[in-house]
Structure formats: structure tokens, C-alpha cells
Amino acid sequence: MTARAVALVQRYGLVVVLVAMLAVFSLVAPAFGTYGNALIVLQSVAVVGVVALGVTVSMTTGGFDLSAGACVGFVVMVTALTMVRFNLTGGTAIVAGLIAGLVVAGINVLLTVVAKVPDLVATLGTMFLFQGLALIVTSGQSVSAGMTIGGSPAPGRYTGGFVWLGGGTVGSVPVPVIVFAVLAATVFVFLNHTRWGRALYAIGGNAEAARLAGIRVGRYRATAYVISGLCAAVGGILLSARLGRGDVGAGDPYLLQSVAAALIGFAVLGANRPNALGTVVGALFIGVMINGLTMLNAPYYTQTFVQGALLVGSLVVSYTGRRERKTT
Amino acid sequence: MSEAAEPVVSVSGLSKRYGATWALHDVTLDIHPGEIVGLIGTNGAGKSTLIKVLSGATQATSGTVTLAGRTFQPGGPLDAIAAGVQTVHQNIDDGVVFGTTVAENLTLDSLSRRGSGWFTTRARTRAEAREIAASVRLAAPLDAPVETLSASERQRIVIARAVSRRPRLLILDEPTSTLSSVEADLLLDTVRQMAAAGVAVLYVSHRLAEIEDLCRRVVVLRDGRVRRTLTAPFDRREVVEAMLGDAWEALDQGRGDAAAPPKRDLPRVPVLAAAGIRTRPGGEPFDLEVRAGEIVGVTGLVGSGKTELLEQLYGARPLSSGEVRLGGLPYRPRDPHAAVAAGVAFAAEERSAQAIVPGWSVRAHVTLPRLRHHNRAGLLSRRSERGSAATVVERFGVRGPGGPAPVEAPMETLSGGNQQKVVVGRWLEASPALLLLDEPFRGVDVGARADIGRTLAQHAADVAVIVASSDPQELLGLADRILVLHEGDLAGEIPAADATAARLAALMSGASGAPGAAA
Numbered sequence: 001m002t003a004r005a006v007a008l009v010q011r012y013g014l015v016v017v018l019v020a021m022l023a024v025f026s027l028v029a030p031a032f033g034t035y036g037n038a039l040i041v042l043q044s045v046a047v048v049g050v051v052a053l054g055v056t057v058s059m060t061t062g063g064f065d066l067s068a069g070a071c072v073g074f075v076v077m078v079t080a081l082t083m084v085r086f087n088l089t090g091g092t093a094i095v096a097g098l099i100a101g102l103v104v105a106g107i108n109v110l111l112t113v114v115a116k117v118p119d120l121v122a123t124l125g126t127m128f129l130f131q132g133l134a135l136i137v138t139s140g141q142s143v144s145a146g147m148t149i150g151g152s153p154a155p156g157r158y159t160g161g162f163v164w165l166g167g168g169t170v171g172s173v174p175v176p177v178i179v180f181a182v183l184a185a186t187v188f189v190f191l192n193h194t195r196w197g198r199a200l201y202a203i204g205g206n207a208e209a210a211r212l213a214g215i216r217v218g219r220y221r222a223t224a225y226v227i228s229g230l231c232a233a234v235g236g237i238l239l240s241a242r243l244g245r246g247d248v249g250a251g252d253p254y255l256l257q258s259v260a261a262a263l264i265g266f267a268v269l270g271a272n273r274p275n276a277l278g279t280v281v282g283a284l285f286i287g288v289m290i291n292g293l294t295m296l297n298a299p300y301y302t303q304t305f306v307q308g309a310l311l312v313g314s315l316v317v318s319y320t321g322r323r324e325r326k327t328t
Numbered sequence: 329m330s331e332a333a334e335p336v337v338s339v340s341g342l343s344k345r346y347g348a349t350w351a352l353h354d355v356t357l358d359i360h361p362g363e364i365v366g367l368i369g370t371n372g373a374g375k376s377t378l379i380k381v382l383s384g385a386t387q388a389t390s391g392t393v394t395l396a397g398r399t400f401q402p403g404g405p406l407d408a409i410a411a412g413v414q415t416v417h418q419n420i421d422d423g424v425v426f427g428t429t430v431a432e433n434l435t436l437d438s439l440s441r442r443g444s445g446w447f448t449t450r451a452r453t454r455a456e457a458r459e460i461a462a463s464v465r466l467a468a469p470l471d472a473p474v475e476t477l478s479a480s481e482r483q484r485i486v487i488a489r490a491v492s493r494r495p496r497l498l499i500l501d502e503p504t505s506t507l508s509s510v511e512a513d514l515l516l517d518t519v520r521q522m523a524a525a526g527v528a529v530l531y532v533s534h535r536l537a538e539i540e541d542l543c544r545r546v547v548v549l550r551d552g553r554v555r556r557t558l559t560a561p562f563d564r565r566e567v568v569e570a571m572l573g574d575a576w577e578a579l580d581q582g583r584g585d586a587a588a589p590p591k592r593d594l595p596r597v598p599v600l601a602a603a604g605i606r607t608r609p610g611g612e613p614f615d616l617e618v619r620a621g622e623i624v625g626v627t628g629l630v631g632s633g634k635t636e637l638l639e640q641l642y643g644a645r646p647l648s649s650g651e652v653r654l655g656g657l658p659y660r661p662r663d664p665h666a667a668v669a670a671g672v673a674f675a676a677e678e679r680s681a682q683a684i685v686p687g688w689s690v691r692a693h694v695t696l697p698r699l700r701h702h703n704r705a706g707l708l709s710r711r712s713e714r715g716s717a718a719t720v721v722e723r724f725g726v727r728g729p730g731g732p733a734p735v736e737a738p739m740e741t742l743s744g745g746n747q748q749k750v751v752v753g754r755w756l757e758a759s760p761a762l763l764l765l766d767e768p769f770r771g772v773d774v775g776a777r778a779d780i781g782r783t784l785a786q787h788a789a790d791v792a793v794i795v796a797s798s799d800p801q802e803l804l805g806l807a808d809r810i811l812v813l814h815e816g817d818l819a820g821e822i823p824a825a826d827a828t829a830a831r832l833a834a835l836m837s838g839a840s841g842a843p844g845a846a847a
Contacts, residue, residue: 195702202688209681209684211663214665215696273687
């Protein structure tokens with residue numbers, strides 16, 4: 001292949017594959033290409049997408065938030081406990097969930113920025129801590145309305161308003177999809193068109209150059225983790241609302257899927273770096289593929305392998321022959 | 329083998345084209361055994377391309393190279409090494425492996441050699457390393473971690489390794505650009521020894537004095553062509569003239585030999601007033617005042633404390649002692665952010681490690697220190713950014729391949745000199761009160777140097793400037809006065825008009841009765 005062809009593949013390869021996949025699935029499975037199914041696909045990727053946007057921000061500075069999935073699970077538990085065990089309102093549960101996300105982010109910041117532990121291992125530690133904490137606060141049980149706590153039934157249950165966040169619609173569009181869309185647009189503008197986003201990318205590109213240009217590197221790295229924690233918290237709230245209960249380990253699959261979405265996003269439009277648009281495409285990619293394969297009656301247990309293949313393919317596209325990177 | 333033997337390497341009609349531009353055009357050049365040939369030219373003249381072709385990193389478009397009588401067409405760097413061509417690149421740290429010892433670095437090549445067995449033993453590594461170290465008089469302990477060594481020692485490791493392969497042709501690409509003059513002298517001795525042993529040396533440098541000292545012949549490249557070949561003794565002026573072509577006049581105005589810059593009326597109140605500062609704990613405290621419109625040069629050998637001084641003033645390292653006032657107010661920056669907020673700017677020594685963000689455009693580099701300035705209602709204004717970048721490009725004459733650099737061009741597409749113009753220019757664009765430049769001319773060709781010097785003189789009329797350089801010649805014609813540091817202490821201060829290379833060298837080496845320099 002000529003250099004030009006390589007550049008074209010790097011830039012548009014993934015988008016072309018996504019469009020081709022849409023076309024093939026629509027032809028083979030007529031139920032695929034409908035408005036209703038599109039909403040189903042979007043609904044299925046909304047939580048992953050929201051979490052992945054946070055992971056994307058954490059990656060911009062050269063960090064990596066491995067605790068995102070654990071944060072989702074922890075927030076699911078916190079919101080469930082707030083409503084079921086303590087019989088508080090849905091609004092309180094949302095606030096408690098966001099605070100839980102900030103706590104996770106705070107630990108990440110303490111470890112990476114203050115204690116200077118490398119990001120990957122620090123957030124791996126945080127992941128274990130909060131997976132474990134979610135088990136401790138619920139004694140290892142799922143939290144649902146009517147469960148017994150110390151011999152008596154739990155006083156509360158999921159409020160209607162809170163459940164609406166997971167299952168409600170505006171017009172015909174599910175609420176999680178709207179949240180995902182709004183958050184995606186916000187993160188896109190934040191990363192690409194604000195000075196804070198520019199500073200984050202500068203740190204990811206050359207932290208020393210950023211520091212000497214007068215950028216307070218520690219603060220921005222902390223900010224990135226806070227945004228990542230908040231996104232994971234929003235994801236956890238949406239997931240909790242959709243489940244209607246606090247399932248043990250509910251957040252676990254979200255780490256790998258969101259990291260995959262963010263990494264696939266590197267390959268979108270030749271960005272070669274974490275970016276919001278790419279992450280959205282990456283999340284959609286995963287959703288479309290799983291939805292399409294399900295319609296073609298591919299067994300569920302092939303999904304993980306297919307996602308893995310997709311991720312590996314995208315990584316090759318964005319890292320191989322890496323010469324020109326996106327200029328800002 | 330007689331002295332007038334066949335040339336070791338014979339380049340004939342060599343051309344290399346990148347897209348529409350000819351990086352090399354019909355270059356012809358012979359190097360004989362034991363001969364040191366200097367290669368000189370401004371950035372973009374084709375030096376790097378010629379090195380790349382000879383070291384096998386790229387292939388020529390046309391023309392031939394013969395090495396020891398055989399056609400030399402390396403398919404890659406390994407072929408070139410096998411054929412007897414060793415190249416020592418400018419960036420020393422590309423040549424050493426951090427986290428390992430001196431001995432392990434010296435014997436790195438034997439790892440890939442056939443017949444060296446599956447296992448390495450400490451004893452064998454040490455024995456081999458000792459032999460290699462002796463060949464270049466490297467005194468560093470073999471068990472020391474390589475990161476504890478100075479730049480010049482690390483470089484000697486790289487050179488020692490190249491020499492141990494007994495090359496026919498040794499290519500040195502700006503080997504002294506990170507060394508002090510004493511260290512450079514040591515290196516030149518090593519190079520002479522090698523030549524005496526019959527190795528052909530191609531010596532690339534920006535430093536005329538070294539070329540004069542070392543080479544019997546110098547080849548001047550310009551625009552990919554051999555513009556002149558001069559034989560020793562040659563006139564420095566002739567060499568520079570050939571290098572610069574049209575830019576010569578600009579250079580003459582910018583920095584004549586030992587000429588002081590034009591007299592200016594300086595305000596009485598200093599912008600920077602530092603009392604009792606030190607470059608290192610336990611050093612001799614000294615005072616430093618810089619007024620608006622004044623350019624103060626700081627020179628000294630590598631390791632004399634220039635960078636430490638500048639970084640303290642920028643908050644990049646804590647102030648070891650003393651009182652600093654900036655514009656009359658107490659100034660003690662906690663970090664670079666505080667320094668920038670107070671109106672201080674700093675261009676660091678290592679351009680690629682400390683200033684360049686890979687993949688970013690000229691525009692993004694220009695605006696990075698002042699993102700707030702381009703903020704409009706929370707969003708960055710591309711228009712405002714482009715405006716700033718265009719100003720820097722225009723003022724400093726930043727050039728890309730074939731014309732003024734577009735503001736959206738990636739920094740990597742510019743030559744070192746032009747990158748430096750952007751890195752220095754972006755701070756001037758922010759109208760700082762105090763501008764600190766650490767080795768701003770390293771790896772920068774004479775033309776770009778003149779551009780930067782001239783633009784500083786023109787546009788820094790109300791800025792206090794401190795320029796640090798280990799080559800005092802770079803400061804002549806630019807600085808109003810020159811501070812000389814020696815081993816962390818102030819060795820002396822000379823007004824530019826009185827500065828002679830001899831006087832500076834005396835202070836830099838600690839030879840003239842400077843306080844704290846007496847043994």
C-alpha cells in the first residue's frame with residue numbers, strides 16, 4: 001500500500017467499516033434497519049458510552065482510569081441503598097451517586113497526583129478497593145425493594161422519578177440516550193474547543209512542555225479524574241435506574257467495554273488520540289455489531305471475542321505506520 | 329597503505345528527492361583514510377539527508393556511493409554498520425539505555441553479535457567494557473548507572489561503542505552541541521586519534537572553531553548542493569559566506585564579530601532585582617539586576633549553573649536563597665504558572681523534550697502559554713489563535729519547506745532553527761516583563777540565530793532578557809553585558825564592548841581571580 005492509501009485507511013477506515021456493517025445488517029436482517037431498532041441500539045450503548053466519555057477524558061492527559069467500571073458498580077449500590085435501605089428520595093440518590101463518583105475520583109487523584117503512583121496501577125488498586133467496598137456495604141447481597149435487613153424488610157424502594165431515568169422516554173427517545181448525547185456534545189466541546197481541553201491534551205502530549213508553558217499539570221490531571229469519576233457516576237445512576245435494583249457486580253462489564261470504545265475511538269478520522277467523537281463512534285460500533293449479530297442469531301458467547309477482534313483491528317489502524325498525528 | 333590511498337568513501341552525483349524538493353542535488357565528495365572532513369551548512373542545507381544516506385537510514389534517488397572500492401547501497405542501518413560505517417547522532421540519549429550500567433552500555437553491540445552465547449556474565453561484560461572504555465579514555469566507573477553520568481560521558485560511551493566496531497567511516501553529527509568547550513576539546517582529541525589510526529571521519533558541526541581546528545577540508549552545503557569545498561587554512565568568513573549566501577548581510581548587522589549591540593537608553597529602575605541568590609545550595613550568593621530593554625548574557629561551561637539560575641527565576645525549581653523583586657514587587661514563584669502570571673517567560677534548553685508537543689501545529693505551540701488570552705466566553709477562538717501565530721511567523725521569519733511556515737503546519741515539519749523561532753517567539757508575543765532563554769541557539773543554524781537575535785533587539789525594547797549560552801560567541805553582538813558562571817558561582821561580569829573570547833574563556837575556566845574560583 002502506498003503511504004496515501006495507509007493515510008486514507010487510518011482516517012476513514014473505521015467509519016467505512018461501520019457504514020458497511022450497517023448496510024449489510026440492514027440487508028440481511030430487515031428488522032435491523034428500523035427506527036425502533038436504532039433506538040434499541042442507542043439505548044444499549046448509552047451507559048457504556050457515558051462511562052467511555054469519562055475514560056476518554058482520563059486518557060487525554062496520558063492517564064488511564066481503570067476504576068471506571070468499579071465506580072459504576074459502586075454508584076449502583078450507593079443509589080440503591082439510598083432509596084431502598086434509607087428510604088430517601090430519588091434526587092438524594094442522584095446526589096449520593098455523584099458524590100460516590102467524586103470519592104472514587106478523589107482516591108485516584110490522591111494516588112496518582114499526590115502519591116505519584118503510575119496511573120495504570122493506581123487506578124487498578126482503586127478498582128479493587130471499590131469493587132470490594134460495594135460488597136462490604138451490602139454484605140455481598142443485591143439490594144432490592146423488600147429485601148430483609150436485620151430481620152425486618154427494607155423500608156424503601158426505587159422511586160418512580162428515578163426509574164424514569166433508566167426506562168423513560170422523551171418523545172420516543174429513551175432518557176439514557178438523551179443523557180449520552182448531551183454528555184457527548186459537552187465533552188466534545190470541552191476537549192476540542194476550550195482552553196482546559198487544550199491543556200489536557202498538552203499534558204498528554206508532553207507534560208514537561210506543558211508545565212514549562214505555565215500549565216498546572218497536577219490540577220489538570222486531577223480534573224481529568226474528577227470528570228472521569230463523574231461520568232462513571234452518571235453511568236452508574238442510569239444503570240441503577242434501568243435495573244431497578246442494586247445488583248452485585250453490575251458495573252463489572254463496563255470497564256472493558258468503555259475502554260474498548262475509547263481505544264477504538266483513537267482510530268476514528270485519524271485522530272490517534274483520545275477524542276469524544278471517536279469514543280461515540282466506538283461505542284456505537286460495539287452496539288451495532290452486537291445488535292446485528294444477535295439478529296443474525298449469533299450466540300451471545302461470541303460477543304466478547306468479536307469485541308476483542310474489533311478492538312485489536314482498531315489498535316492496528318491507529319498505531320501501525322503512525323507518522324502523522326492529528327494537529328491541534 | 330600509503331597516505332594518498334584510495335578514498336574510503338567516494339560519493340558521486342548523489343541526489344535525493346522528497347516530493348518536489350531536492351534535499352540533495354548532485355553531491356560529490358571523497359574522504360580518504362585518516363582524513364577528517366567537515367560538513368557544514370545551515371539547517372535544511374542537506375546535511376542530515378547526506379548522513380541518512382551514508383548511514384543507511386534512507387536511499388538516494390540517484391548517484392553512487394563507493395565504500396573501500398565497492399559499491400555501497402545499504403538497505404538499512406544494519407547494512408551500513410556491517411559495511412563499516414558508524415554514525416553517532418546528535419541526540420546522545422538515543423544511544424544509551426537508561427537503567428543499565430556503563431559496562432552494559434559499552435557492550436550493548438555484543439548482545440546482537442553471533443557467537444556471543446546465550447548468557448552474559450558480569451565478568452565477561454566488565455572485561456569487554458574495560459577494553460572499550462580504555463580506547464576513548466572514559467574514566468567513569470563501569471558499574472555506575474548510565475543516568476548518573478554527564479552528557480559528555482554518556483556521549484563518550486556512544487562514541488566508544490562506535491569505535492570498538494573498528495569502522496572505516498565514522499560520521500559525527502553535531503557531537504559537541506550539548507558539551508562545554510572543555511568537554512568538546514576532549515572529544516576533538518578522540519576524533520584526531522581515530523583519524524590517526526586511519527579512520528575516515530565526516531564531522532558535522534555548527535561550530536566553526538571546531539571545524540577550523542579539526543578539519544583539513546570543509547564541505548559547505550547549501551540547498552542540497554555542495555556550494556564550496558575549502559582546504560585548510562580557510563577563512564571563517566568565506567565559510568560563513570558560502571553557508572549563508574543572501575543571508576550574510578543580515579548576519580553582519582545582527583551580530584558582527586565582537587560588536588556590542590546598539591546603545592539604548594535604559595530605564596534606571598530594574599525589572600528584575602535579585603539579591604543574594606545562588607545557583608546551588610552552599611554556593612556564593614550574588615546579585616543580579618536586569619533593566620527593561622536590556623539583554624544580559626549568562627555563560628559558563630556545561631554544569632556551571634546557568635540552567636539552575638534561570639529555572640529558579642522561573643519557579644521551575646525552588647529558590648535556594650535570596651530576595652527577588654520583579655517590577656518592584658516581591659517575587660517568589662511557586663511554579664511556572666505563577667511565574668507566567670507575573671509576566672516571566674522561559675524557553676527551556678531541550679527544545680524537543682521541554683517545549684514541543686508531538687503532532688501539534690505552530691499555532692497550538694504559539695498559544696499554549698497564553699490559552700486564557702484566546703478564550704472567548706469559555707471557548708478558544710481559532711481566529712485569535714491564528715492571529716498570534718501569524719504574528720510570530722512574520723516577526724521571526726519562521727520558514728517551512730518552501731516559504732513562510734503556515735500556522736497550521738505541524739511543528740515537526742519545521743527545521744530546528746524554525747522551531748526555535750516559534751518557541752522563543754511565542755513568549756515575546758505575550759509581552760513579558762522578563763524573558764529567560766536557556767541555550768536558545770543550540771542546534772540552530774547561523775541564519776535562524778541572526779533572525780532571532782535581530783527580532784529580540786527590535787521587539788524586546790521594554791522586556792528584560794536573560795540569555796544563557798555555553799558558547800559565549802553566541803552572546804557577542806546580542807547581549808549588553810555578560811555574566812560568567814564557574815562551578816555554580818559568579819566568576820565575573822563583562823560589558824559586551826569589552827568582551828573578548830580570551831577574557832570570557834579565562835573567566836569560564838576559573839583561571840582569572842574570580843571570587844570563589846580560587847583553588
